[in-house]
Amino acid sequence: MTTRAAAMEYEAEHLSAWGGRPFAVFNPHGKPVEELPFIYGFNNGGSPGWLSGVLLADDGTHLGGHVCSAEGYMPHDLGCVEGSRPDRHGDFQKHYPDGYRMEFVGLEKVKARAHAGLEAAFAKNQASRP
Numbered sequence: 001m002t003t004r005a006a007a008m009e010y011e012a013e014h015l016s017a018w019g020g021r022p023f024a025v026f027n028p029h030g031k032p033v034e035e036l037p038f039i040y041g042f043n044n045g046g047s048p049g050w051l052s053g054v055l056l057a058d059d060g061t062h063l064g065g066h067v068c069s070a071e072g073y074m075p076h077d078l079g080c081v082e083g084s085r086p087d088r089h090g091d092f093q094k095h096y097p098d099g100y101r102m103e104f105v106g107l108e109k110v111k112a113r114a115h116a117g118l119e120a121a122f123a124k125n126q127a128s129r130p
Contacts, residue, residue, distance in 0.1 A: 023075075024082045024102040026093055036099045039063060039092055040118045041078035043071045043107035051107075053078045055088075057095060058117070060124025064088060075104040 025033055037058035044052040046067070053074040055063040066077045079085030079092070080102040092100060109115045 021081045021083060023080055023104065024084070024089070025100075026089065026096070027099040027101075029098060031099055033101055036101045037096055038117055038121070039080075039096070039100050039102050040105055040115075040121055041074060041080040041102065042105040042110050042115075042118060043074055044110065045107060055079075056118070056121045056125060057100075058121050058124075060121055060126075060128055061095060062125065063091060063095060071106060078104070080104040 025036065027033060027036060039058070040056050042054055042056070044054045044065075046052045049069045051068050051071060051074070053066040053068050055065060055078055057063055064078070066074070068074050068077055075081045076084045079088035081104075103117070105115045105118050110118070113119055
């Protein structure tokens, strides 16, 4: 177990290394980026130290998840940040072989239902359930 101070220092180091990077884009056909569908990573809440990160495609397909100790790790751990998690991008490329763009949505916006794209993807996800 680590101390709170050590955890905060480690997260600050992680954000220093990854925080300023743009969101990932896969665009094999050179389309205008604004035409590519999104894959949203978002913080789905949880309890302290056990936050649920989720990946949801524009079409409502669930593409994975990850438990994180802090929201600051989620964009990297979910593969939203350029250069992160090539293992996840293999699955994303199977789902959207013609390209996609990533975006991360933090818990405050999720709770406020303040992100129209994520809300639309979630509605499609719920509509596809039996």
